[in-house]
Amino acid sequence: MPSMRETCPEKVEDILRRFPQRKSASIPLLYLAWEVYGYVSPEAMEEIAEILGTSPADVEGIASFYTMFPLKPLGKHHIEVCTNISCHLVGAQPLMSHLENRLGIKSGERTEDGRFSLQSVECLAACAWAPCLHVNGKEYQKVTAENVDELLNSLD
Amino acid sequence: MSQTDVQTVTLTIDGKEVTVPKGTTLIEAARQGGVFVPHYCYDPDLSIVASCRLCLVEIEKVPKLQPSCSTPAADGQVVFTQSEKVLDARKMQMEFLLVQHPLDCPVCDQGGECKLQEYSRNHGYDDTRFRFKRRTFAKPDIGPFIDLERNRCILCSRCVRFLDEKGGNAELAVINRGNRSFIGTFQEKPLRGDFTGNITDLCPVGALTSKVTRFRVRVWELKDAPSVCTMCSVGCNVNLQHRNRTHEILRITPRLNSDVNHRWLCDMGRFGFDQFNSAERRRAPEIRENGEWRETGWAEAIGEVVKRLKAVRESHGGAAAAGLIGPRQSNEALFLFQQFMREIVGTQNIDHRTEHEIKANDDGFLTSLALGAVNRPLEEARRADVIALVGSDLPNELPILRLQMREHSRAGKKILLAYNRPTRMDKECGVFRYHPGGDAAFLAAVLHAVVKEKGGASDDVNALLGQAGRDDALKIAQIDEAKAAGFAQALVAAERPVLMLGEDAFAGPRGVEAVRLAAAILDTLGARHDGALALSLLPTPVNARGAADVGCYPHRGPGYEPVGAPGRNTTEILRGCIDGSIQALVLFNTNLLEEYPDREFAQKALQAVPTLIVADAFKYETGDMAHVFLPLSAYSEEDGTYTNFGGRVQRAQRALPQLDGTLAAYQLLLALGERWGAGWRQIRTPRIFEFIAQAVKQYAGLSWDTLGGQGVTVPAPPDEAFSGAAPAPDAPLASLNGSPGGDYPYRLVRGRRLFDRAGEKRFAPPLVDRSEPCAAEIHPGDAKELGLSDGDSITIRGEKGSAPLTVKISSNTRPGCVTVLGHYDGVPLNALAAEETPWVNIQR
Numbered sequence A: 001m002p003s004m005r006e007t008c009p010e011k012v013e014d015i016l017r018r019f020p021q022r023k024s025a026s027i028p029l030l031y032l033a034w035e036v037y038g039y040v041s042p043e044a045m046e047e048i049a050e051i052l053g054t055s056p057a058d059v060e061g062i063a064s065f066y067t068m069f070p071l072k073p074l075g076k077h078h079i080e081v082c083t084n085i086s087c088h089l090v091g092a093q094p095l096m097s098h099l100e101n102r103l104g105i106k107s108g109e110r111t112e113d114g115r116f117s118l119q120s121v122e123c124l125a126a127c128a129w130a131p132c133l134h135v136n137g138k139e140y141q142k143v144t145a146e147n148v149d150e151l152l153n154s155l156d
Numbered sequence B: 001m002s003q004t005d006v007q008t009v010t011l012t013i014d015g016k017e018v019t020v021p022k023g024t025t026l027i028e029a030a031r032q033g034g035v036f037v038p039h040y041c042y043d044p045d046l047s048i049v050a051s052c053r054l055c056l057v058e059i060e061k062v063p064k065l066q067p068s069c070s071t072p073a074a075d076g077q078v079v080f081t082q083s084e085k086v087l088d089a090r091k092m093q094m095e096f097l098l099v100q101h102p103l104d105c106p107v108c109d110q111g112g113e114c115k116l117q118e119y120s121r122n123h124g125y126d127d128t129r130f131r132f133k134r135r136t137f138a139k140p141d142i143g144p145f146i147d148l149e150r151n152r153c154i155l156c157s158r159c160v161r162f163l164d165e166k167g168g169n170a171e172l173a174v175i176n177r178g179n180r181s182f183i184g185t186f187q188e189k190p191l192r193g194d195f196t197g198n199i200t201d202l203c204p205v206g207a208l209t210s211k212v213t214r215f216r217v218r219v220w221e222l223k224d225a226p227s228v229c230t231m232c233s234v235g236c237n238v239n240l241q242h243r244n245r246t247h248e249i250l251r252i253t254p255r256l257n258s259d260v261n262h263r264w265l266c267d268m269g270r271f272g273f274d275q276f277n278s279a280e281r282r283r284a285p286e287i288r289e290n291g292e293w294r295e296t297g298w299a300e301a302i303g304e305v306v307k308r309l310k311a312v313r314e315s316h317g318g319a320a321a322a323g324l325i326g327p328r329q330s331n332e333a334l335f336l337f338q339q340f341m342r343e344i345v346g347t348q349n350i351d352h353r354t355e356h357e358i359k360a361n362d363d364g365f366l367t368s369l370a371l372g373a374v375n376r377p378l379e380e381a382r383r384a385d386v387i388a389l390v391g392s393d394l395p396n397e398l399p400i401l402r403l404q405m406r407e408h409s410r411a412g413k414k415i416l417l418a419y420n421r422p423t424r425m426d427k428e429c430g431v432f433r434y435h436p437g438g439d440a441a442f443l444a445a446v447l448h449a450v451v452k453e454k455g456g457a458s459d460d461v462n463a464l465l466g467q468a469g470r471d472d473a474l475k476i477a478q479i480d481e482a483k484a485a486g487f488a489q490a491l492v493a494a495e496r497p498v499l500m501l502g503e504d505a506f507a508g509p510r511g512v513e514a515v516r517l518a519a520a521i522l523d524t525l526g527a528r529h530d531g532a533l534a535l536s537l538l539p540t541p542v543n544a545r546g547a548a549d550v551g552c553y554p555h556r557g558p559g560y561e562p563v564g565a566p567g568r569n570t571t572e573i574l575r576g577c578i579d580g581s582i583q584a585l586v587l588f589n590t591n592l593l594e595e596y597p598d599r600e601f602a603q604k605a606l607q608a609v610p611t612l613i614v615a616d617a618f619k620y621e622t623g624d625m626a627h628v629f630l631p632l633s634a635y636s637e638e639d640g641t642y643t644n645f646g647g648r649v650q651r652a653q654r655a656l657p658q659l660d661g662t663l664a665a666y667q668l669l670l671a672l673g674e675r676w677g678a679g680w681r682q683i684r685t686p687r688i689f690e691f692i693a694q695a696v697k698q699y700a701g702l703s704w705d706t707l708g709g710q711g712v713t714v715p716a717p718p719d720e721a722f723s724g725a726a727p728a729p730d731a732p733l734a735s736l737n738g739s740p741g742g743d744y745p746y747r748l749v750r751g752r753r754l755f756d757r758a759g760e761k762r763f764a765p766p767l768v769d770r771s772e773p774c775a776a777e778i779h780p781g782d783a784k785e786l787g788l789s790d791g792d793s794i795t796i797r798g799e800k801g802s803a804p805l806t807v808k809i810s811s812n813t814r815p816g817c818v819t820v821l822g823h824y825d826g827v828p829l830n831a832l833a834a835e836e837t838p839w840v841n842i843q844r
Ligand code: SF4
Pocket: B152, B153, B154, B155, B156, B157, B158, B159, B160, B183, B202, B203, B204, B205, B207, B208
């Protein structure tokens, strides 16, 4: 796979320009890698280390510290279910179990056909409409074990 | 307020007044006041993170407890390290640290020297209140040296910081976050540094332990013997940790000596000790009769050696005998060896230089002494602001010096590194690359540039420049003028430049020229301090310096005193074996067939000589050719002194009794002298050292006792020793580098590798596990032309022979070259072509 410096050199340069302290560019570059490769692949982490003059382990440490970076390939529909306190109180657990059963995967996994991946996440700042989830970044509110199938069926 | 008041602060710690330099942390101030504050994440040699919170102390008028490792001491502070609040906090913190801990002390190698055990006992609870399932982690395999048990980790991050800041490239990181964090390598790959063992010393708990020692011993069974490492000439101070009951060395740990290795070791030195425990070591003398080996006792073997040597002396004279000793023996053995050969056998045919064809008796090293080189690399690097290295792959040659270079570079010193291929320290240096074999030519090009910058030079230097034309130099080194000028300018701009030459430069066929050029550069720069030239050579064998100091030369005795009529050097001795003028050859600690650059020549010599005596710990192929083989004890089984590359004489104390059936080299030599009837008798190392101190001027006044635990640095030999020494013949620069011919179009380049199978390393299984496979490195362009791909089997053939190898394509090798890194048994690279004409071809 071509590297970020091959596919989008201007973006890499632009990020580097913004950070006089090179290492500070780690997170923007991780976002870029996600955008370019669909997830933060080991090769991407190695490339970032090379760009920044840090080490791959260092980059992996940062990437794995933040829960938002996908370190494995995601499904076509990436479902992030909030399991934090507000959602938890109004049925996030049953919602999560239902999704796990229906998709046959656990949080952090991807279905074999590559269509769905599932991830439990912390508060999505939609507590007033709990339980809530994101599909590929789009927010869905008041989703429950009972009504989530409808949502799933609407996804291709 | 006076100047000194500004620089120090006075505070009270546990009721005691302490005055410390401003900026000192409380934990250090307390230590100076004799108060120990328990801590995990803090280490005086690493950056401060203040994350473990064990070192909290109470400071009067400060509402919250403060971490003493990161709080600077201030004037008038009143600090309590034992107040109720502090003790409570410490106890609580210990409990938190132990919440997830497996408490598997009975199967943990750290048990007995674990800070978790120690602090739990002194500052914690003796039980846990945690009643839930413990978090557990997968156990990765991070290589042959280090065992990582994450469940025991307290996440102090010392290991992470060491590999980032001191001895690595940040190969470890804290992965994940919060309760799920663990220490790991990138994608669980094996750890591949040169200094990883140090993290097992730094880890306060049993999370990082030595895989080499794992499960073989409990630490309380180990005894320490203060010694020095003998794997290279830095001479790192170590403890040989051993168990008498099983006659084993089981761990090597660093011994603090801030003039040498501080508290660090390289992995080769640390994990190579199984060579001493090897079952391959010989335990009885052997005599070969009619092609059959027969084991025998020492009395017969010693009698046989004496009988044979006496016979040669009687029939052909003493000068028909010769002795070579590898520069790995102790000073005592080296001294007695030359004494035995000179005084008793009656020959000056002595040498310790077994790895090169000797062209001039006053080689590169002796030339450096004659020119007043200081030869103290460690100290010189500390004092310099610009350090220039030429001809050394330092990471593969002298690891701890490399580690210190990294520290120097971090401290803002400039390091210039000129070598013929990339090295693992390029990132820390200004890199200059020249063609293999072009070491002297590179120096000549730099000399021209320095003289130009300085606008002139002495007559001597001008004469030298006359022999080494600038254009020839640039052409042979294959560098452009601007590069050489850049190197020169950095030297000229330096306040205190030092120049260091690796073996490639000073020990090779053009060594003398290289040293003279280097000296001329420094002379032109005026880089002399107290009369000594800021030039340091970097020999790698552990006691190369000692062998030189005590006189293992054909033309110089102890203290470099010239001898009347010089004897023969290594090359001349081998020639003498072939032409019959040498009738007996004694080899101590040298596997000549593997070490000498021309295997065919060495083999012929060893076959021809009527008496070949070989003494060594292992019976290598050279030993197989002997008439008498004498098994030596390991250095860990005898007291000895070793002189490191900077002239520091250090003691290596015996750890274990001698392996049954072996003799220490010095005992064997004394026994030979005794049997000869020369009046020698068995004496111990300190007494032999007294003789050395009498014979070697620079060692005068030293004794086993005054060397102490940290060693003493001896001065360079006096100039008189070299007065009248004939200057080495000047080789015109144009002949520095022949050229590859029709049938043999490639240049064979031999490089270094820390982890290979050279010499005794092959008897230490962990080093063998770590070693990389032997390969022939070829430039991508050449590979394409030859239709070769990675992993192909090829044969490299030279004028004299061939060797099978595997292809590795890499642009680290220049076009027109084949590089083989490291020494491997079974790949006799010295059998292909002569040292000066390393031309080969490549066949499928
Ligand atoms: S492995 Fe040891 S040194 Fe490294 S963070 Fe864990 S406890 Fe500290």
